[in-house]
Amino acid sequence: xxxxxxxxxxxxxVLALLGTITYTExxxxxxxxKKDLMKYNEAAFSVxxxxxxxxxxxxxxxxxxxxxxxxxxAKLVLNAxxxxxxxxxxxxxxxxxxxxxxxxxxIGQQFLTFLEEKAKALRVDTMWLSVYSKNVRAIRFYEKxxxxxxxxxxxxxxxxxxxxxVFSKTI
Numbered sequence: 408x409x410x411x412x413x414x415x416x417x418x419x420x421v422l423a424l425l426g427t428i429t430y431t432e433x434x435x436x437x438x439x440x441k442k443d444l445m446k447y448n449e450a451a452f453s454v455x456x457x458x459x460x461x462x463x464x465x466x467x468x469x470x471x472x473x474x475x476x477x478x479x480x481a482k483l484v485l486n487a488x489x490x491x492x493x494x495x496x497x498x499x500x501x502x503x504x505x506x507x508x509x510x511x512x513x514i515g516q517q518f519l520t521f522l523e524e525k526a527k528a529l530r531v532d533t534m535w536l537s538v539y540s541k542n543v544r545a546i547r548f549y550e551k552x553x554x555x556x557x558x559x560x561x562x563x564x565x566x567x568x569x570x571x572x573v574f575s576k577t578i
Contacts, residue, residue: 409514411521414468414480419458422468425480426452429504437541443565467525471505471518479505479514481522487533491573492556497533498526519552526578534578537562537571549574 412423427448438444450456460466465486467476471479486498502520505515525535537560538545554574562569 408474409517410472410475411518412469412470414461414474416458416461418468418470418501419454419461421470421477422461422480423452423454423457423471425477425506426457426502429479429506430508433504433542433545436486437539438466438564438567438568440565440567446565458573468517469522469525471514473509473512473514478509479503479518481518483522483526485529485531487535489537489558489560489573491560492533492535492575494533494577496531497535497575498529499532500534500536503536515548516552523576523578531578533575535573535575537573540570540572546572552576 430448430452431444435444438524460482461468465484467483467485469481470477481500482502484499484501487497487501489493489499503515503518503522505518515561523534535557536549538549539562554573554576557575560571560573562571
């Protein structure tokens with residue numbers, strides 16, 4: 408059974424662990440220096456950083472469960488400014504990750520639909536996100552879901568630049 412719940416501070420450790428594992432699974436093979444990957448994970452997904460993020464009122468976290476097992480999570484950031492996104496009443500889908508072993512269940516589509524409904528309920532006009540330019544699977548997923556390319560941005564991993572594509576969708 409699939410279930411999606413709001414995450415709160417009690418979920419901090421689960422979010423930190425899911426963040427570290429899912430980021431490594433989805434992006435680790437793109438990062439040449441594994442020490443850079445480890446430093447990034449420590450900075451972005453530590454328990455203390457995750458607790459700080461979850462307590463920021465502009466951040467909303469969700470966890471997706473399969474048979475009560477947490478297998479992925481998402482992070483929406485309200486009022487996130489991006490030079491490529493014209494409308495300012497927006498949210499950024501900063502993260503949507505699912506453990507690799509659960510991707511074949513096709514729950515990513517269900518999760519994205521849920522997130523779009525949550526954004527509509529928040530009266531957001533636009534949802535935007537950025538995707539690493541070599542992450543073909545993710546790019547296809549967002550294009551299939553009517554996200555449009557609106558620009559590019561640079562994502563830093565321990566000082567190294569990675570070109571991302573910025574996508575946007577009217578909600």
